[in-house]
Structures are given as structure tokens and as C-alpha cells.
Amino acid sequence: NESEMPGLVTVSSYPIISMGNWAAEYYNTHSDPYVHINLRECRTMQLMENIENGISEIGFMMFNHAQHKEVTYTLRTKKLEFHELGFDTWYVNLGPAHPLYNRKEIEIREMLDYPFIRFQDDYFSNLTFFLDIDGIKLNSFKRVLHVNDTAAIISILRNTDAFRFGVGLSSEDFEAYGIRTIPIRNCQVRIHIGWVEQKKIVHTPCAQDFINRIEKK
Secondary structure, eight states: OGGGSTTEEEEEEOSOHHHHHHHHHHHHTOOOTTOEEEEEEOOHHHHHHHHHTTSOSEEEEEEETTTHHHHHHHHHHTTEEEEEEEEEOEEEEEOTTSTTTTOSSBOGGGGTTSOEEEEOOOHHHHHGGGOEETTEEGGGOOOEEEESSHHHHHHHHHHSSOEEEEEGGGHHHHHTTTOEEEEBTTOOOOEEEEEEEETTOOOOHHHHHHHHHHHTO
């Protein structure tokens, strides 16, 4: 099992731009040539399966309140432990090509005519369709662009009038690409943020150091 190698940090992460920067920061602070990072971006179900099967030692998760019950149940059945780091909400991410780029706040109804970027669906993301923001259900957005990586999201946001929902946690990372993170009026979406591991696992020093860094974010 590669995750048992003392100098290897194996992470499965919900696709979030910040994780790549955290991994780079970790790498730059370790001069040991035997320290390696294996980072996998994946959706929630695959992430939990990777931790359960030992493919990754650490998982970074985000899920909303509509998914909470099912996520908690699945964690329990897979004998995984979730460590909550905090809460966030959704914002609108959009780039300089978008007509609403300079707004300080956005009403969700204003976004209905614009393309909505989202990752490919899995079991848990389908639960998100039950969410609504200020009375608008997510299935009201008819123009949807499905992507499978954060690089595609950055490129589309920078060059089109498309948008996505994202957490405030990544606002500075998106800002580096000229992408804004704008508050949504009356948004009641609650995002749980945390990391997950196998119960009773003993982490390698490198993995524990990575965990410590995540917990300080």
C-alpha cells in the first residue's frame, strides 16, 4: 500500500482550487527529496471509497446541508471519521467577461439566463437539486456546462459569461486569475468543510503534518 511509505502524502480532495495551492505550499516547505504528494481530485462518493480502500490516507470534503444526512450515514457505514473544520456558504464565481463582474452582490434570479458550470454528477450531487437559493431551485438553471477538473473551470470562467457556485474559502485563489467571488443575496446554503480518515488509523509524520496545515486554513 503506497500510503504506508513514510515520505508519501496521499490525498483525495473534492475539486477545489485551493487544494493545489496547499499541496504546493507543503512541498515548498519540505526539503526532503523523499517527500512526495499524491493528490486526486474526485467527487464525494469516490473520495470516501478512496479513503476506505486505502488509496488515499487523507480526504478533504465539502458538502451542503441537503447532503448532510446521506454523507453522515455513508461515512458511518464505511467506518470513516469526519473532522469538521468549519462552515461556509455559496457565492457566485464569475470572470471579467461576465456582465455582472463588477457587482458587490447578486440576486440569484439574475443568474438564470447565464450558463451554470458544475462537476459531473454523482449520487450526492443529485441531492443538491433539492436546494433552493432565495426561492430559486437549482434545477431552474437550464443552461449547464459539465466539467471534470478545476483547470477547465478557470478557463471557462475567465473567457465566457458562465458562472459557478463556490465557497468563500477559495476567493483569494480565484482572484489570482481575475475571477471574483460575489455574495448571493439571501443565500441560506450551509457548506460543511472538513477532512476524513479511516477510524483508528496512525498517520505517518508527513501525513500528520499535512493534516495540521489543513486544520490551520
